[in-house]
Amino acid sequence: MDTHDIFLQLTRGARFNSKPKTAIKANQNTTDEIQENKTARSIISKKAKSDEEVSHSDGFSSEEEEESFNYINGKDDIKKLSKKPKKTVTAEEREAKLHEEMVTTIRKENLITVRGKDIPAPVTTFEDLKNEYGMSDRLLQNLATATYSKPTPIQMQAMPLLLQGRNVMASAPTGSGKTIAFLAPIINDLRKPSKVGFRAVVLAPTRELAAQIYRECVQLANQTALKIHFQAKSNNNNETSGNANKKYDILISTPNRVRFLLEQEPPALHLTEVEWLVIDEADRLMEEGINNFKDQVDVILAACTNKKKKLALFSATYTVPVAKWAIKNLPNLARVIVGHENSATNSVEQELLFVGSESGKLLAIRDMVRKGLKPPVLVFVQSKERAKELFQELLYDGINVDLIHADRSQQQRDNCVRAFREGHIWVLICTELMGRGIDFKGVNLVINYDFPPSVISYIHRIGRTGRAGRNGKAITFFTQNDTPNLRSIANIIKESNGKVPDFILAMKKQRKSERKWLESHAPKRDSISTRISKNVEKEKDNVEKNTKPMAKKRKASAEFDKKSSKTKLSTKKSSNLQPSASKKIKLKKQ
Numbered sequence: 223m224d225t226h227d228i229f230l231q232l233t234r235g236a237r238f239n240s241k242p243k244t245a246i247k248a249n250q251n252t253t254d255e256i257q258e259n260k261t262a263r264s265i266i267s268k269k270a271k272s273d274e275e276v277s278h279s280d281g282f283s284s285e286e287e288e289e290s291f292n293y294i295n296g297k298d299d300i301k302k303l304s305k306k307p308k309k310t311v312t313a314e315e316r317e318a319k320l321h322e323e324m325v326t327t328i329r330k331e332n333l334i335t336v337r338g339k340d341i342p343a344p345v346t347t348f349e350d351l352k353n354e355y356g357m358s359d360r361l362l363q364n365l366a367t368a369t370y371s372k373p374t375p376i377q378m379q380a381m382p383l384l385l386q387g388r389n390v391m392a393s394a395p396t397g398s399g400k401t402i403a404f405l406a407p408i409i410n411d412l413r414k415p416s417k418v419g420f421r422a423v424v425l426a427p428t429r430e431l432a433a434q435i436y437r438e439c440v441q442l443a444n445q446t447a448l449k450i451h452f453q454a455k456s457n458n459n460n461e462t463s464g465n466a467n468k469k470y471d472i473l474i475s476t477p478n479r480v481r482f483l484l485e486q487e488p489p490a491l492h493l494t495e496v497e498w499l500v501i502d503e504a505d506r507l508m509e510e511g512i513n514n515f516k517d518q519v520d521v522i523l524a525a526c527t528n529k530k531k532k533l534a535l536f537s538a539t540y541t542v543p544v545a546k547w548a549i550k551n552l553p554n555l556a557r558v559i560v561g562h563e564n565s566a567t568n569s570v571e572q573e574l575l576f577v578g579s580e581s582g583k584l585l586a587i588r589d590m591v592r593k594g595l596k597p598p599v600l601v602f603v604q605s606k607e608r609a610k611e612l613f614q615e616l617l618y619d620g621i622n623v624d625l626i627h628a629d630r631s632q633q634q635r636d637n638c639v640r641a642f643r644e645g646h647i648w649v650l651i652c653t654e655l656m657g658r659g660i661d662f663k664g665v666n667l668v669i670n671y672d673f674p675p676s677v678i679s680y681i682h683r684i685g686r687t688g689r690a691g692r693n694g695k696a697i698t699f700f701t702q703n704d705t706p707n708l709r710s711i712a713n714i715i716k717e718s719n720g721k722v723p724d725f726i727l728a729m730k731k732q733r734k735s736e737r738k739w740l741e742s743h744a745p746k747r748d749s750i751s752t753r754i755s756k757n758v759e760k761e762k763d764n765v766e767k768n769t770k771p772m773a774k775k776r777k778a779s780a781e782f783d784k785k786s787s788k789t790k791l792s793t794k795k796s797s798n799l800q801p802s803a804s805k806k807i808k809l810k811k812q
């Protein structure tokens with residue numbers, strides 16, 4: 223039996239035969255006994271300590287490790303201690319210690335960090351959820367039908383916590399299966415329809431993401447008889463009002479829509495029976511100031527008056543104010559962090575590409591198309607106007623391209639998402655609207671045509687590729703205008719073992735106020751148009767004019783100019799490219 227099997231037995235509550243332990247005990251020497259006494263004391267004191275923090279390196283703290291080392295190596299200490307009355311270590315204590323070590327190992331291997339009191343052990347199989355938490359056979363069957371053979375790290379740790387009915391704040395990389403991590407325990411908890419009204423609400427920032435969660439929830443709740451409702455603007459409001467909503471168990475929507483229904487006279491929605499409130503993309507929905515999501519969420523929170531209400535906050539990224547809010551407001555909160563907080567998923571190869579100027583972007587993307595792009599490709603721009611402009615340009619290049627932004631009708635948005643999912647659209651131009659949560663299977667490449675407004679936005683945008691264990695690539699264009707966030711994003715790339723020029727990493731750190739300002743104020747950019755490529759020289763003049771005051775202000779920018787001249791050469795080369803009127807596009811269809 224290897225250590226893993228032992229762990230499985232322990233976590234399933236199996237007891238070991240006492241015989242082998244007695245045999246081991248008979249062979250122990252004095253030093254071992256001392257160590258055991260120490261270990262037992264450590265476990266007991268650890269258990270007694272009401273520690274707020276438990277991490278994946280849980281076990282001995284460095285001080286304890288040092289102390290324990292001295293026990294074994296310091297002869298004087300051994301002599302001193304061997305005079306102390308010996309304490310026999312019980313079988314239970316041994317098991318507890320072994321269990322603790324295995325838990326630590328599993329968390330370390332899966333980069334799971336936990337914070338909070340009494341955090342249960344992570345599970346390593348979905349079967350464990352049945353054995354230890356009574357997860358239903360139906361749900362296990364539905365997970366198997368979805369071809370999920372084993373839990374992802376966030377599912378390993380967050381599912382047991384939610385199955386225990388805890389308030390949870392969880393963060394894990396993009397595309398790592400957070401949706402199932404919260405849906406499965408809630409479906410399991412609700413079990414069957416109760417006809418009292420909504421007992422769970424899931425909120426997501428965009429209609430597209432809410433619709434995606436709804437589809438996943440319907441699949442996972444298959445044959446449970448639970449009724450799930452997706453509320454969008456176009457849906458009939460009568461579905462949620464009066465007795466009509468009693469037939470539903472789970473509501474999935476955006477905060478804006480839910481608040482709208484709550485604020486009708488009389489209210490078109492009642493949330494008094496809600497036991498679970500899930501806030502997906504929680505850092506966005508809970509952040510004060512930048513958008514009005516927090517106000518909407520506050521109204522919803524106030525409407526969920528059931529004392530049994532639990533909150534689950536999930537996201538790939540977290541901001542300090544949101545974490546502080548959760549710690550202050552959620553009793554017995556358990557926090558789970560997979561990987562490093564606010565880092566990019568390591569399944570995406572990331573590249574920064576200096577394109578000189580706005581016209582250089584169009585040349586660069588055409589160059590990429592000419593060399594052969596592997597669809598599906600997502601292209602992010604900073605505004606709907608720019609999405610329309612780029613669409614007009616690429617449309618005449620003969621690419622199967624479409625665009626999605628907030629101004630398009632719901633029908634157009636739905637059709638566009640469907641066509642992209644089904645492979646009819648190869649290149650989808652989008653705004654920040656599609657930056658978070660959307661799970662397009664097998665996106666091969668994300669192009670940040672316009673530089674992301676923040677590091678957080680960058681992490682979410684590039685996370686549209688490299689999902690569910692697949693690999694992906696992300697290319698981020700930048701010009702001289704994009705220096706404020708360049709260094710921070712370069713650091714994210716470096717952390718994921720990507721290559722970034724040293725001079726970018728050496729650039730001066732931007733003031734927080736400047737970065738904050740950029741989050742809500744996209745830089746003014748020249749329009750995306752072929753006309754510009756005919757006026758490349760004029761464009762270059764503009765770029766130089768714009769960059770002079772910057773160069774004066776910052777030494778780092780001067781260095782930037784010098785070092786980036788090589789990159790400019792490669793852009794010049796591609797400037798020979800004219801917008802392709804021919805249909806000789808090298809898109810390799812998968």
Ligand SMILES: Nc1ncnc2c1ncn2[C@@H]1O[C@H](COP(=O)(O)OP(=O)(O)OP(=O)(O)O)[C@@H](O)[C@H]1O
Nearest residue numbers: 370372373374396397398399400401538659661690
């Ligand atoms: N246990 C599993 N095994 C294999 N694939 C899984 C498993 N759980 C979820 N998936 C798949 O992983 C993909 C990404 O999952 P999901 O959309 O939940 O990611 P996420 O962590 O919420 O990402 P984001 O932060 O971008 O919203 C989905 O296609 C989902 O079907």
